[in-house]
Amino acid sequence: MVTRYEDSAQLQQFADRIRFHSIKAMHASRGGHVGGVLSLCELMAVLYGSVMNYDPADPDSPDRDKVVLSKGHCGPALYSALALSGFFPQEELTTLNRNGGRLPSHCDMNKTPGIDMTTGSLGQGASTAAGMALGKKMKKRKGNIFLILGDGELNEGQVWEMAMFAKHHQLDNLIVFVDWNHQQLDGYTSDICRLDNIEGMFSAFGFEAVTVNGHDVDAIRIAVKNVLSDKNGIPKCIVLDTVKGKGWSLTEGKTGIHHIAITDEMMEEAKQEFAEKGVVIE
Numbered sequence: 716m717v718t719r720y721e722d723s724a725q726l727q728q729f730a731d732r733i734r735f736h737s738i739k740a741m742h743a744s745r746g747g748h749v750g751g752v753l754s755l756c757e758l759m760a761v762l763y764g765s766v767m768n769y770d771p772a773d774p775d776s777p778d779r780d781k782v783v784l785s786k787g788h789c790g791p792a793l794y795s796a797l798a799l800s801g802f803f804p805q806e807e808l809t810t811l812n813r814n815g816g817r818l819p820s821h822c823d824m825n826k827t828p829g830i831d832m833t834t835g836s837l838g839q840g841a842s843t844a845a846g847m848a849l850g851k852k853m854k855k856r857k858g859n860i861f862l863i864l865g866d867g868e869l870n871e872g873q874v875w876e877m878a879m880f881a882k883h884h885q886l887d888n889l890i891v892f893v894d895w896n897h898q899q900l901d902g903y904t905s906d907i908c909r910l911d912n913i914e915g916m917f918s919a920f921g922f923e924a925v926t927v928n929g930h931d932v933d934a935i936r937i938a939v940k941n942v943l944s945d946k947n948g949i950p951k952c953i954v955l956d957t958v959k960g961k962g963w964s965l966t967e968g969k970t971g972i973h974h975i976a977i978t979d980e981m982m983e984e985a986k987q988e989f990a991e992k993g994v995v996i997e
């Protein structure tokens with residue numbers, strides 16, 4: 716059964732649970748890409764808790780909405796959303812990155828129920844998502860493809876090849892999100908390869924693009940509902956203005972938190988912090 720969180724407070728609670736379980740999973744694997752995982756949690760809550768059409772008992776349905784997490788290093792955010800939405804048992808989250816397990820650090824569609832595309836090599840998820848969107852159109856399948864890119868990932872030329880392709884093929888079933896958390900692996904995106912206006916760049920490539928606060932569940936939900944109601948032959952882009960490491964005082968707004976170890980002491984602090992936010996510490 717799919718749980719819908721139409722009330723924004725409930726949806727934020729779902730985001731906080733996704734955030735806590737992501738930290739717990741990364742603690743079990745002794746660390747992870749904490750910064751880019753935590754900036755995604757509100758998007759994950761809106762997708763799986765409000766707007767997406769899916770049945771966790773039938774993850775391979777060709778007619779359901781699909782997600783391509785092209786910034787595949789952030790798998791734990793997606794795994795937590797999938798587990799909390801019934802695709803696999805919640806307890807399995809602490810097997811993250813374990814040999815023989817179903818939850819590799821980067822997403823693998825052949826291992827994990829609910830993972831729709833294998834990702835991790837930045838840029839490549841863009842092309843596969845556009846191909847999936849075109850495939851749905853050719854086979855007259857229902858549903859949309861939600862592609863999630865990082866802002867550093869936009870430095871990959873392959874992203875812009877995808878944009879030309881999507882416009883040409885009128886892929887209005889492709890919704891691109893950019894997690895604009897302002898940092899990439901080793902610094903601020905503006906210092907490494909500046910992107911002044913991401914919305915304007917996608918608009919110039921023929922997309923309909925908008926920028927919203929990526930930690931405001933209502934703003935994300937409204938933006939997604941708007942683009943889904945507008946099937947006009949134009950691909951869509953929603954730029955999410957976010958904060959790397961969001962929602963955990965140890966990481967929010969800090970630098971050097973792209974990939975960190977999570978010690979037992981840090982986990983104990985996280986438990987206290989999330990309990991204070993009303994998250995049930997399981």
Ligand SMILES: Cc1ncc(C[n+]2csc(CCOP(=O)(O)OP(=O)(O)O)c2C)c(N)n1
Nearest residue numbers: 751788835836837865866867868898899900
């Ligand atoms: C083709 C490729 N080059 C390099 C990497 C190594 N890498 C992993 S994450 C990352 C930074 C990505 O930055 P961004 O897209 O902004 O992600 P986020 O900030 O959300 O973590 C890099 C360079 C990779 N995964 N793929």
Ligand SMILES: [Mg+2]
Nearest residue numbers: 866867898899
């Ligand atoms: Mg980034």
